[in-house]
Amino acid sequence: MKEKSNRLLSLSAIGLVILFLIAARFLTTAESVRQSFWALVPPIVAITLALITKEVYSSLFLGIVTGGLLYSGYSFEGTLNHVFVDGVISVLSDRWNVGILCFLVTLGAMVQLMNRAGGSAAFGKWAGKHIRTRAGAQIATILLGCLIFIDDYFNCLTVGSVMRSVTDQHRISRAKLAYLIDATAAPVCIIAPISSWAAAVSGFVEGENGMSLFLQTIPFNFYAVFTIAMMLFLVAFRLDYGPMALHERNAVEKEDLFTTEERAGDESLERPLRQKPGEVIDMLVPILSLVLCCVVGMIYTGDFFSGESFIDAFAASNASTGLVLGSFVSLVITLAFYMLRNVLSFNQCMDCLPEGFRQMVPAILILTFAWSLKAMTDSLGAKEYVAAAVKSSATGVLSLLPFLIFLIAVGLAFATGTSWGTFGILIPIVVAVFQGTNHVMLIMSMSACMAGAVCGDHCSPISDTTIMSSAGAECVHLNHVYTQLPYVLTAAAVSALAYLLSGVLAVSGITDNPFVSLFGGLAVLGLVLLGIRGGAGTKAE
Template sequence: MKSISTIIGVALLFLSALCYFINWDALVPAFTVLGIAIITRKALEPLIIGCALGFILLASKGGSTEFFPEGKGMIFPLNMFDGLFSSISRDAHDQGLIWVILVCILYGAFVQLLVASGGIRAVATYSENHVKTKQQSLIMTYFLSFFFFLDDYLSALSVGNTMRPITDKFGVSRAKLALVLSFVCVPLTVVFPISTWTIFYGTQLSALGNIGDVSVSPSAIQAFLGTIPYNFSAWISLILGGLVVFKVVPDLKGIRDAEAEVVIPEPKEEKIRKNPAKKAGKLYYFIMPLLVLVWCTIFPYPYDMDYWGSLTFSSDMIFGSIDALRGIATAVVFTYLYFLIFRVIKFDKISRHFVMGLETITFVLAVLAFTYLLKDVQNALGFNEFVTSHLQGISWLNRSTLPFIVFALVSWICWATGSNWGIYAILVPTTALLSHSLGANFWLSQGALVSGTVWGAAACFFSDNRVLTAQSCKVDMMKHGISQFPYQLIIFGVSAVMYFICGFIM
């Protein structure tokens, strides 16, 4: 397996060099990152090298007025330092990177508070009374993930941290635990009409208005509903995940190797404590904060009369107010005060675990920061224009092949760059115009675009969801990415065939 990975990594580095010599500079950083990441099985270092290479190429072109105006004319590495600052500042203004950073930090603190209270241990204890086998622990992981459909970050962090002690007990490899999460976390957000992905994607669609004879609803949720039946990769991922946990589909080599290395821990004899119930924690220490998190993610605060003062019931009233940052911020404050006031945990322990939660997410934030920087430097090198021009320039593009081409091209672009929302926002109008001019099915084409970004986010070795899944499951990120990739290839292959067939019959 390692020798095959090395060959693939070297091939990608060769492809990166080839792109440089044929003046496809926009692709050089992405292929370099992928090649080094696959060879070294590291996450942060390849991203830093890819960003550095991108800024070297950018310096040779004189810089970028649009993306890094203050660094125009700077030499490397000064332009990279300036670029990091500019990227963070820009995303802070656009509520992009800073939103992700705040959500990740607060989730880290939230999870640690639940751990300190014994709430997560109580869930594990309760589950152990009902989970008796290794397979049941995986089945529970799979179905528990469905309760966290609001956001892929919420699913990856909450389910991973909750189920890891249980699956460890039954000898499930952490790579397989992460695999099950990867089947559900991202795909679930685009087949349920209430999620952060749905809000973002639906907003891009609703901005299109009318495209030919297709009328797109001004409501973000209602606009996105038209794509849900055609999100083939998401549906196939959920189905394949169920087949894997029920052992209908056998483990492939990477997971088999990880499972073979697992050593089931011997049960530890614990000393009898005077108050074991208090040590174990209460189940509602986990349930109450979680209910606050879910409720405040979906609904605004009670005093928001612009929302609650309206008696008009509509989909916008339910779907239009989802805010993951509001939800996790409120849940953290509630949990902190609840544990403090009712003396669930002593003040010094609450503070210690709160800070510990912030610290555990530091590496994740570093990876995410350089992922965003890589995306920006690629855009500065003309990545967006490269994608658009080459998508429109395919000679054998027609109404029947458009969904297949959109899905395949977008899937591998998102896989190579780790960017999905940005690619989606760029290509929504292009795909809409192409489907109209070629006479292709509008919703099938848009579904293919959504499906491609979802597959790319789930399959990419260094996407934000891969980082968080690996962190919550306590597994090496590259090991997780490589072991789950063969399953992602199956999902890609089946989805591609379905888009190809549907393009001809719809």
């Protein structure tokens, strides 16, 4: 009965979208939708359908088709060309995107090699002796996520592959693991000076020392700090609420790590082929080589070996290329290591390559559709529309500007699924408005933009980091989206209040010290979670 009701709801939602598009045919022209609110309609359609139907592939594709129809003025030929030539084929021809896909495939192969060699199982046994509680397993996951701050893509997949066996042993749901991975990916990278994110932000600043500005924004990046603090509060209070509470309760009481009938990953691929147990070194060598090689690969692309300093090399690095080079070298090292130790034969190693690719196919498909959807919004002029809206609101509301920029960045990143795209739109506007006039407001507004972009990206079902957090945890993607949303909104609400307070205090001349709002926000967050704990929250044993 429930399945029939869900099917009816999904069909009704798709029918409403079709009716909306039919109505839009008579209300718009190809020219009138450019650089207007219509540019945000395709991602809104995709996100709404995904949340209602709980089916991400068709929802994303219908969002892409919506963009194609609006762009072409409902021309059949024009829509096909725009969707496939300007959309899917174009994003799969982009060097950055192809690099990320290659990195995904290589990492998938390495995960399979570690599983086949028994390294993952050996690490799980070792961790089981040293990590004795659910809280300890969650803290270990958080610490590992914070330590891998080089790049969010690298973080999502590496933390998942290392910690999945540990959290499974302690009956932590895959949805909770996905949240911990996601919450230590972008939120950590955005406050880490040595990361691909610091390089990206620095690149969007013209006429200023981008890295210097980035360092000054860290104390004002309230959402990143509150998200990290929230994970620790949840563990300390043994608290889960919203849909996550059901997933955690099922994991503890029923040993059901997924809750829903749908499963992610293929458990048959987790089975070691060796007759004798693996060793922890079979996990450590591939992971350590991956970390080292990826760091070297990134600074190599930033001309570190041509004389640039380490910081400048990171600021100028190409994360996509660097991760591909580093992960490939690490893969070769791992293959050689296993074969020299007679852990796996050459044929067994080669069997892991297509299996690793197969495991990453769902993430690759969702990423391709998400990138294509972004191409639709770009072609419709979403950047220009948002830029004009922000500029028009930059006068007369100075004290409210960090608060407003935070909200705008959240909405834009949620709708487009990209933090970096949001940086590219908003940071140049903020710099142009405040450069040379109000340095404190420049730093505060840049921080609000960065924090809002990370927040929107964090909870967006079409975000690449959200997608890869699901892949890393082998969690059903929409389960991850649903379960982490209440947590993201809680941290976002407290962050918005902190930006409102900071703006008022700075403009009124009381103080421009970020730690006043930071510590005040942490206190509010703790009180809110304590209130939830005493009310509807569910404690995990």
